[in-house]
Every structure is written in C-alpha cells, then in structure tokens.
Amino acid sequence: MNGGPITWCSQKQKTTALSTTEAEFVAACEAAKEILWLQQLLLDLGENITSVPLYVDNQSAIKLISNPVYHKKTKHIDVKFNFIREKVELGVIKLNYIPSNSQLADMLTKALPTQAFIYLRDHILFFFSQL
Template sequence: MSRHLEATTRTIWLRFVLDDFGEMQSEATPLFCDNMSAISMAKNPVFHQRTRHINRRYHFIREALQEGVINMQFCRSEEQLADIFTKALSKDRFKYLRSKLGVKPVSSLGEAVENEATY
C-alpha cells in the first residue's frame, strides 16, 4: 500500500505543477495497479477487520479517488510499464516493455543517429 501512497502523493503534486503552468487536468489521473485487493480497499470505504492495521494517513488515497484526482485501474503484472524503470529485467522482458513505451533501439534508427553524430 505504501507504493500507492507514494504514487498518489506524486500524482497530486504533478497535477499541482501542471496547473501552475496552466494545464488543468479535467479527468482523473489513472494509477495502474496489479493488486486487486489494494484497489478494492481504496474504492470501498467499508471497514474490514483485516484492514484495521492500515494507518489513517493511507485514507487520503480513498479521498483522492472520491474527489476524482486519481482513478485506480487494474493492470496485469506482465503489463506494468513501470517495471522497466524499477526492476532488473531479462533481455526479452526489457525489449517488450521498451516497445510498449514506444522507444526504439538505437540500431533501428540507422542513419539518423550517424548523421546526428557528425554535427
């Protein structure tokens, strides 16, 4: 749950910065999560016996959901794009996530890279 807390905090901060630049976000920012239990706890305000250990400071995630600041969405672990920035990956997994981000390998850029290096 602490990852979600940090993601929510950073989302709120980034929305604030964008607003300062005149780029008001009209829709909730999607937060992709691979944990259905975390999504359920954040969306359901009912107190559960198993969740009583969660500190009250985590409840601001629920408030951010209710206010339309964030929208927690399920994303399979295999599709988590953030893994490319946070984990050691196999070569195949790295290439797959890199392609999902739209980043091309240097070798596929061909002459563009060679011409750029001569300037």
C-alpha cells in the same frame, strides 16, 4: 504528458508491508501525492487536469482503496495512507487495473525472470521509439 512519462520513482518503502495488497496500497498513496503535486504544477502553468489515471496491478489493493469500509486484515495500516481514498472518491484520481505482464515499471522495481525482463524491456523501448 502528451503520450510520454514526466516522472517516475523507484524506492524502498519506509514501512514494512505484511502483504502485497498493503505494499501496493502504500505505493498507490505515494503515487497519489506525486499526482497532486504535478496537478498543481500544471495548474500553475495554465494546464487544468481534473482526473489522472493511476494504473495498479493488484486488484485487492484497488478494491481496498475503492471501498473504504472496515477491513479486519488491514486495520493496522497507518491512517495517513487512507489519503488516496479521498482523492479517488473526489475523482481526482481514477484507479485502473493493469495486468502484471503489462506493468512496464515492474522491470525497474523487482527481480524478474529473464524472459519477463526482455519482454518488458522491449515494450519500453518500443514505447519510447514512438515518441
């Protein structure tokens, strides 16, 4: 908020994903729940935030969330994760693609080659030095 992060989370998913698309879909749903909680908290504090951007680095997951038609390869995904589709359709959440090399959170969630880690670390340090 006001140019800085106010929350983040890194944890092992409770379900086993069969693809990176499914893993990103589930992660986006968890982020959507956090977004809705924060929107309500801010509303209680007098701030009305109508649409929140959610940055996802998997284009297949964005397409799957944005296009709620039957997908043969993803019919096994638990229905509760379709919650995010409704929020995107209502405009509460706006999905945005961010290339993997710009996804600063990757250094907190996965093992990276040394050069990629240093690149992301330096960008996070730069980001926080600007606050």
